[in-house]
Amino acid sequence: MEKSEVILLNVGGYIYNTTRATLVKYPNSTLGLMMKEDTLFSKDQDGNFFIDRDGQMFRYILNFCRSGKLCLPQQFSDYDLLENEAKFYEIEPLVTSIKSSRKQAMKKYQGFNYIEVVEEKSYYFLHSTYVRTVTSLYGRTDDLKALPPDFVNFPENLLTDLGSNYSKLTINKCDVRLQIGEFLSERGWVKEHSDLQVSSSIEDTGYSNKKYKELTYRDVWKMYKKND
Known part of the structure; x- marks a missing residue:
């Protein structure tokens, strides 16, 4: 299949558009394996790949696959949830980045x-x-x-x-x-x-x-x- 092929994902009810190349950037991750063995994964009524995980957190997972960088909004606090999702998708560089970001965020707490x-x-x-x-x-x-x-x-x-x-x-x-x-x-x-x-x-x-x-x-x- 073409790496430029557009893929629609339904993650916990949130629909994401991306390319196959983005999803296989980390070939040994859950997403990479999903693209290799797509018959092993469920699809919704519209034919989109369905993943029963946190749909809101997936935006950070997908952006990391696109850029290789963890980009979080200011005052982000859901580090444990995001790390749990990253571990599910088995993207070790992302897990490492989340832990590093958490450390930096905790250092910013001043006065309390x-x-x-x-x-x-x-x-x-x-x-x-x-x-x-x-x-x-x-x-x-x-x-x-x-x-x-x-x-x-x-x-x-x-x-x-x-x-x-x-x-x-x-x-x-x-x-x-x-x-x-x-x-x-x-x-x-x-x-x-x-x-x-x-x-x-x-x-x-x-x-x-x-x-x-x-x-x-x-x-x-x-x-x-x-x-x-």
Whole structure:
């Protein structure tokens, strides 16, 4: 097929026009493999390739394939969501760029400390319902260490990979996000932003359909005090 061929993609209900050459720029990525083995992927009622992922985040994925550069708007905050999407598409240079951009963005926070709380709930429906919850925290290491030990354990699960003063912490407990929010609020932290992302899919197991549903809650908290 011609690399200049125009391809229409339906990503979570958002329609994108691009070329085959753009989609195969990273041939070992999910998009590259989709163009090689297009019979393995679903199509919508109009014949467009259908990908059941976040349609809004895909604009950054596609632009990176076009230019090789990560271009984000000012005050962009959905780094965890975008990184998750980049990992799904298996574009390693993009994953690296997102991590670098997150570090730079966190350095720009002046005059206040910052904690991002992300809770991911995965529901699996087959013969019964199984729920898995993972909560991730991003912020200054000293602020994360100030959280009650009932919520977190240190230092085994503390990853200082976001810069010298910042860390990422993963907690495998249910409903920790709300408890952390209450704790921060009582100590003067202000919730600046909160949102919810929902995605779902169905897998044909051969004898029944296995349904998946993912809910991602994101809270951004600020404390107005001087950073180092």
